[in-house]
Amino acid sequence: MKKMLTLTFAVLMIFTLAACGEEDTRSSLEKVQDEGVLVMGLDATFAPMGFTDENDEIVGYDVDLAREVASRMGVELRLQPIDWNSKVLELDTNKIDMVWNGFTITPERAEKVLFSDPYMNNRQVVLTLDDSINTIEDLEGKNVGVQMQSSGQSALESSNVFDDLGEMTKFDTYDLALEDLKSGRIDAVVIDEIMGRYVNNQQGDIFSVPDFSLGDEEYGIGFRSEDDALKNEIESILRDMAEDGTGASISEDWFSEDLFLIE
């Protein structure tokens, strides 16, 4: 048994080492400019920030912003759908250059990820079919769904009602959580207001959105912690877009109002 374990460890170690590969000495900004490609990681089910539309194309507010940024940088934007749980691993292993997809800025995340200035405000709200849920206390005894490791999960876990919940169910994506909400397996879903209102509207406003929030937050773009240069470049382009009104007009395309925070 002991031998087996040692062998297992040895094999796994070899794989880990082999995966490291050679170091690229260029900064990410240089690499993006050299290769002419900016890779954006996103959970392609997060409407309206980045999602797959009926023509099987990934579209969204964040995608439009990023396209504009990439074209001003003179590079091609490549969209890379990722597993949202693995976003930081994707970033750290250089599979993507940034996470840009309604990525909430939190202190824990900021330890591992370099965030841009916030470009949008958001709140965590609840979607439900249950008329008896009107205040946060009404979640007591209910089965509440969240997206695994989302800021909605943290917001729910740090709320006062958490200890009295019936159950918290963690989903890989919000669309699955909403399916379960429809079929009645869960009673409520904690979701980003931006997304919640959008998908609810798409589905003919079948869910109610009680008037309370589990927390206010801001969206930012996530970079590798050493990628100041890339972050600064993109922030300066976003400021240009604020100045010439492009940011506001993209926001109006999606939300019919100017929610672009950058000045």
Place this chain on the structure above:
Amino acid sequence: MAYMLDILPFLLEGLKVTLTIMGVTLLLSIPLGFLLAFLRHTGLKILIFLIDGYTWLFRGTPLLLQLFFFMYGLPFFGIVLSRETAAYLTFVLNYGAYFTEIFRGGIESIDKGQFEAAKVLNIPRFVQIRKIYVPQVFKRTLPTVANETITLLKDTALVSTIALGEMLRNAREVVARDLTAEPFLLAGIIYLMITFVLVMTFKKIEKKVGVFN
């Protein structure tokens, strides 16, 4: 190492789900496969048609798709299964289809002469099955069944897609929380340890039934 020990309980909690699904599936799908293989062996056209249709359906579509169907498709018809029930049902039906085919192969590999001899000796059909077929089919299909069992262990990871916290999903959750890949290493080691036990167990059983040789 201390970190590994820290996260171990959470992974073991997931392991319980993994092993439960595996246990329920084996316990129900092997008898199901045996039953259907013998029903098919009766030669009744309608039974053959139905059973072949079933194995085609469940072997011909991805297990993941079947899982989604029982979880998110059935509610459209007004049937809402609990997360666990949906998982058990999918796995039992899917593995039952494979076992049916495995046991069919086992039955058909038995020399027809034995069957004819039993007939001449007037041994009742039920006794034929129990004393002649079952022991031989069991022995001949054992390596394949061992193979399926190991595949099953790993297939259970699919239930993470319907929000069941099996071991790999729990590992993934810790990875997302702590932003380190170590939980994957730990999960890999646990999987290997279980397959090691499975392989050893099946070897022992094989040796034991080998006595009939």
